Amino acid sequence: MDDAAFKSHVEAYVDENWETIVEDIRYLVQVESVEDLSAAEPGKPWGPKSYEALRRGLELAERLGLETTNVDGYLGFGDLPGASKTYIATIAHTDIVPLGLGWTVDPLDVTRKDGYLLGRGVLDDKGPFVLSLWAAHFFVEHVKKTGKLLPYTLRAIVGNNEETGMGDVPYYLERYPEPAFCFTPDAEFPLICGEKGVYHAEFTSDAIAGEKILELDGGTVPNAIPGLACALVRADASKLPDAPHIDIEDAGADEQGPLARISAHGKGGHASMPEGTVNAIGLLDAYLLENNLCSDAERIFLNFSARLCSTTDGTSANIQSADDKFGPLTCISGTVRTVDGRFVQTVDSRYPTSTTGEALTTAMTSLGKEYGCTFRVLSDAVPFYIDPNSPEIATLLDTYHEYTGHEGTAFVIGGGTYARHFKRAVAFGPVERAEVDTIPAWVGAEHGPDEGVSEEWLRRALKIYIVSIARLMELDL
Template sequence: MIDEQFKQNVDTFVDEVWEDVVADIRRLVRIRSVEDRTAAKPGMPWGPASHEALVVGLGIADRLGLDAHECEGYLGYADLIGESDKQIATIAHTDVVPEGLGWTFPPFDVSRKEGCLVGRGVLDDKGPCVLSLYAAHYFAREVQRTGKKLPYTLRCIVGNNEETSMKDLDWYLERYPMPEFAFSPDAEFPLICGEKGLYSGTFCSGKIAGGIIVELDGGTVGNAIPGRATAVVRRVASELPEADNIDIEAAGDSQALITAHGKGGHASMPAGTVNAIALLVDYLLEQNLCSDEERVFLEMERILLATTDGSSVGIASEDDKFGPLTLIGGTVRTENGCFVQTVDSRFPTSTTGESITETLSTFGAKYGCSYAEGRNVTPFYVDPELPEIRCLLDTYEEYSGREGKAFTIGGGTYARHFARGAAFGPWDPADPVPEWAGPEHGPDEAIPEASLKRALKIYIVSIARLMELEL
């Protein structure tokens, strides 16, 4: 029975364990758990650093009284065994995107400032992962105190490959039972009931040898708008004109390093960002810093990066559930004498990945570029009136005082892999944050401690209410 006494007990618990929560978040954040498949080994499919974070995360679960298991290094889970084998699950992840540029705080530590935690992963998703384990810890203590099991098994899945391909969860669901219901604390409140399709691809020029451009290098990962991009060109730096958001310096004998500074962000939310590759391309074209062959590629880049809704290349689309498609250029590199540009799209139900591939292939061919499709994942949507979803939304309303209305996003979370699932917090866009606080995937990633504390309470009460449903 979820009454006022129960909620007071939850408040007391959160206050009691909070410094331990922060300390455990710090333990995870201090590990630079970026996927590195070049260093993969048996039992470490995503690389040693990612595996280290998984081991630490499962160690936290074990210390908190859960039955923790590592699954051949792909991911892990920690159980609180219930009266039934049916599972209610949470799923978070311990891998992160690279730090990128522009940090004013140490990216791989947890700093405290103006009531916020700062560090890569405090929001996405190491902080929420620790919250899910402490939510289960609350019930583990209650079971130990009363001797009475929960109606269903509570499973905390600890993912390790969410930021790149989610192959860890594909592996898991081929071998383990589907939970009756799962939520992922890896997004925003109130609740995400749908996610756009996930799409990526790569343009590659032919070999361009002996031109003016020695090297192009922009962005860190394909699923983020780059805040920085560089070009090394065969020109004397002192002879190149200044421009807004462009730095120029000498780079050896009669060569110049040109650096463009944009405003980065998550690929699914391009509004307000400035793609540094686009700024660099404009400067190179305007100053004629390219051979005729290189100009063809740069002209393609200019068109490709001119919009973020796909309209400049003919793939714009929208529907009533998800809104408009997004398309961004994430990274550009010089590889084996060729220029290689990656793209990331989040698409609604009004188009398909196959249609996007066809259009982008035709577009690239006009400029002498080959095109290869990467991931192509269909949109995900769950009925927001499901009893489990209403349970979560009602609890959010109770704790936030705001309307609990489900919505859809362009990002991708583990929730899309479950028959009945959703992404649920911990960040609430209605909460005030300092101007300096950065977003997930951006520099100075931060979240107010008060938001995390409230989220932990919401998770505990939501799980208690899910346990009362007939599943």
């Protein structure tokens, strides 16, 4: 079959199966697959809901003709055996970040609106995961029809712990050989060949909450800029001044007097792409400080928190840095909570090769001491980079260009994907970087409310994936 005929066959395959593909995405979105280590057990290391998404993912893979393996509940995979045990892999994940607030549609269902799919995970990463299964299914049908094995085994890996630490892939790599090449559909086109270091940490105040601020509660996860942050304070709500992006509610009273709930509304987004976002924690800090809704000790923490939220380039934490591959460092405040009577604030930094996690720790430990906070590192993954001048990467970029007409040049990002855990791997779509300005304002970003993705982008990505895999199979790996 020549190239034009093959592409025509792929086109018909996607058209014929699209409605079933959307329903498969819905089947996964219905599971609130957030990590819950408190309920973990043997065979379900990330908790029961994450496991249910893994189970459903493997169920879909088996239905689509792949030979499935559950790797002790850490993750799984579906294989189409080839003429060689050497394998080409895709890897996508079935776990999600918490739902959060601010949704206008059901986050645990797929809502179709004006050519977009909305729901938690439709973009990150249940929708793309389903595409990876259907790309593999195309070759299952091809092998059945022709009776000829693919040159290499094709493996669709079902990740299950990407959002909270990627503990699933190291477990896998301890038990199975590396793929000859792997791509993850969990980022942007054209192709991502490098990722900044990903650094998560937290500050805990020495100050005891409760004198004026009973509770701080902002954000959902450390790796997202929060769109909502709230405080429960000792105040008469009727006497508090109005302010932009601030809601004030009467919260009753306790034995010491009236209580008010202050809610600040920002503009959320992914921690690796803070441009254009507005951190709700910073808005809340400013209102509480301006209206003296804090004790002297609480004020010290609020000043500290406001400082952290005042920039996204690390200057407020004295950790700014940049290099020629990745550009500037980013640093955001992701969450604030009241834990055991103290304020706990997390930070997420994406750093280039011009600095190190150790340097970040030194600077932020010192900053925390200045404001009466202890500092603790939660995780640190070093930067990842793969030389873009390889036949595999050229194959993917050429296929992308053929389908989109957009320039096919590899680039680097601040986000962290599964690619960083493999020797030869990249992140490849499905978001169209060249067309992001066309997304309607009511379509939310990954990790935020009303998370959405263009159906046309997904359809096109599936075609790109199928043709790319066919061409990778022709390379000498």
